Amino acid sequence: MLNLINATKLFNPGTPDEKIALINANLNIKPGDFITVIGSNGAGKSTLMNLISGVLKPDIGQVVVEGTEIQSMPEHKRSRWIGRVFQDPMAGTAPTMTIEENLTMAYKRGKPRGLAWGATAAKRKLFREQLSRIGIGLEDRMSAKVGLLSGGERQALSLLMATFTRPQILLLDEHTAALDPARAELITRLTQEIVREMNLTTLMVTHNMEQAIRLGNRLIMMDQGRIILDIPEERKSSLTVSQLLGEFERISGHQLSDDRIVLG
Amino acid sequence: MIDSIYGAIALGLLYALMALGVYMTFRILNFPDLTVDGSFATGGGIAAVMITHGYHPALATLAAFAGGILAGMCTGLLHTKGKVNGLLAGILMMIALHSINLRIMGKPNVSIVNVDTLISPIVKPVGLFILVAGIGVLIVKLLLDVFLHTDTGLALRATGDNERMIRSFGANTDRTKILGVSLSNGLVAVSGALIAQQGGFADVTMGVGMIVIGLASVIIGEAIFGARSVFFATLAVVLGSIIYRIVVALALRVELLKASDLKLVTALIVIVALVVPYVRRVLKQRSVARKRSAELLSTAMPGKGGRS
Numbered sequence: 322m323l324n325l326i327n328a329t330k331l332f333n334p335g336t337p338d339e340k341i342a343l344i345n346a347n348l349n350i351k352p353g354d355f356i357t358v359i360g361s362n363g364a365g366k367s368t369l370m371n372l373i374s375g376v377l378k379p380d381i382g383q384v385v386v387e388g389t390e391i392q393s394m395p396e397h398k399r400s401r402w403i404g405r406v407f408q409d410p411m412a413g414t415a416p417t418m419t420i421e422e423n424l425t426m427a428y429k430r431g432k433p434r435g436l437a438w439g440a441t442a443a444k445r446k447l448f449r450e451q452l453s454r455i456g457i458g459l460e461d462r463m464s465a466k467v468g469l470l471s472g473g474e475r476q477a478l479s480l481l482m483a484t485f486t487r488p489q490i491l492l493l494d495e496h497t498a499a500l501d502p503a504r505a506e507l508i509t510r511l512t513q514e515i516v517r518e519m520n521l522t523t524l525m526v527t528h529n530m531e532q533a534i535r536l537g538n539r540l541i542m543m544d545q546g547r548i549i550l551d552i553p554e555e556r557k558s559s560l561t562v563s564q565l566l567g568e569f570e571r572i573s574g575h576q577l578s579d580d581r582i583v584l585g
Numbered sequence: 586m587i588d589s590i591y592g593a594i595a596l597g598l599l600y601a602l603m604a605l606g607v608y609m610t611f612r613i614l615n616f617p618d619l620t621v622d623g624s625f626a627t628g629g630g631i632a633a634v635m636i637t638h639g640y641h642p643a644l645a646t647l648a649a650f651a652g653g654i655l656a657g658m659c660t661g662l663l664h665t666k667g668k669v670n671g672l673l674a675g676i677l678m679m680i681a682l683h684s685i686n687l688r689i690m691g692k693p694n695v696s697i698v699n700v701d702t703l704i705s706p707i708v709k710p711v712g713l714f715i716l717v718a719g720i721g722v723l724i725v726k727l728l729l730d731v732f733l734h735t736d737t738g739l740a741l742r743a744t745g746d747n748e749r750m751i752r753s754f755g756a757n758t759d760r761t762k763i764l765g766v767s768l769s770n771g772l773v774a775v776s777g778a779l780i781a782q783q784g785g786f787a788d789v790t791m792g793v794g795m796i797v798i799g800l801a802s803v804i805i806g807e808a809i810f811g812a813r814s815v816f817f818a819t820l821a822v823v824l825g826s827i828i829y830r831i832v833v834a835l836a837l838r839v840e841l842l843k844a845s846d847l848k849l850v851t852a853l854i855v856i857v858a859l860v861v862p863y864v865r866r867v868l869k870q871r872s873v874a875r876k877r878s879a880e881l882l883s884t885a886m887p888g889k890g891g892r893s
């Protein structure tokens with residue numbers, strides 16, 4: 322499905338601020354995998370996501386999707402395969418445009434954009450159905466500007482926009498971290514439902530240890546630019562938060578340090 | 586007095602196309618494009634030269650549109666592919682266009698008096714002129730509205746609104762920016778071509794200050810008529826352009842002012858239009874914050890000075 326082969330990325334190479342963001346990372350994502358990613362600050366979680374989505378290009382190494390090497394392909398071309406939800410609820414939608422216009426743009430992911438009318442009646446009908454699935458009443462506000470929605474509503478919309486066209490891979494970069502607990506829980510529940518129903522291959526970065534264990538079928542732990550642990554489904558189902566933290570300390574030799582970490 | 590207002594409405598309609606161009610870059614793409622000062626004269630120059638060489642004025646105006654698109658494309662390429670700062674890319678093109686315009690025109694001023702133009706059949710009476718020009722501008726405005734609701738148009742708007750988001754949905758934002766800046770300068774050049782035909786000449790300096798006039802039109806229109814959707818925003822821009830011309834016509838009737846004060850008056854209009862809404866917003870926010878805090882205090886501490 323998706324392979325990361327010996328991927329390495331340096332920040333500020335050749336300067337006193339040189340930093341290894343990711344070193345020799347290998348990852349084989351199988352179809353239907355739902356992988357949660359945890360790690361300390363600067364472990365390379367976001368870099369991993371950015372290498373896959375094309376925001377960054379690896380200095381060395383390959384990114385392969387379904388047999389095609391894509392590491393030098395620009396971000397907008399990779400969007401054909403990849404759906405993304407960002408941490409910032411403002412980042413995934415266009416605020417001065419309406420809900421239906423935002424969905425129209427999401428509908429066209431990876432397809433050529435021509436001079437046909439965007440939000441046609443047929444598409445609006447589809448959007449209404451999709452919006453009613455997330456059950457927060459957005460289907461009755463389709464011509465409202467997205468900037469008027471709350472952070473939680475915008476993030477729910479972003480999640481829908483990223484998924485309803487069935488991307489081959491879904492990247493979630495701490496997409497609940499900027500929300501209050503109740504809304505974070507709503508988005509988590511929606512994520513779980515959507516990923517299960519559509520059987521999406523998913524990579525999710527999270528700071529919430531309990532969530533990392535509860536969701537998905539695989540767990541990856543990162544530290545200092547390396548993938549230090551890859552826990553398969555069989556072990557993951559019986560894992561506890563304290564075991565997970567213990568495991569981290571044993572392998573990395575230091576405590577999982579993260580000012581935002583949530584133990585659950 | 587009334588005559589000068591009619592004249593102002595007529596001029597405002599011709600300049601409205603330029604204002605729509607400025608609206609596209611400033612508001613939709615969120616890209617302050619200063620190419621406008623150059624491409625306005627490019628449009629005027631191309632039209633005047635072609636008309637003096639006996640080409641049909643409609644063809645000449647179309648050629649001006651193409652010239653403007655080309656100029657905008659250069660700015661867009663400089664900014665996106667050359668990674669030149671947007672303001673600087675526009676200024677560079679503006680300066681380059683000054684020389685290019687002189688090359689096109691061959692001399693600083695090309696006269697097209699006593700020749701058939703697009704304007705000459707309708708120039709009198711002024712009512713007819715306003716009607717025809719009004720319909721023409723309305724058609725361009727509606728075409729622009731439709732374009733901005735197509736898939737490409739939506740991607741263009743999203744590029745100015747949230748570039749990261751639309752890239753994640755597969756749009757090439759370099760391409761949408763180049764497209765937007767090109768189209769914008771095409772409209773500006775058509776406006777220049779029409780102004781040249783209306784005035785009977787093209788001058789290499791005819792574009793100086795255009796960007797501020799365009800911005801003034803956009804801001805005045807939005808302030809008075811609002812911009813809740815694309816349809817109303819473009820309508821507001823057209824009306825803003827007309828109102829700007831009326832304000833100028835009235836200002837010029839004031840004894841104190843000379844025609845040469847026009848640019849100062851324009852700058853003042855833009856400054857007032859920019860500063861007043863900001864001050865009003867700050868004052869409003871402050872009063873809302875005070876009111877809400879007082880409400881919260883009174884509910885949190887019942888009996889302590891609260892009205893319950």
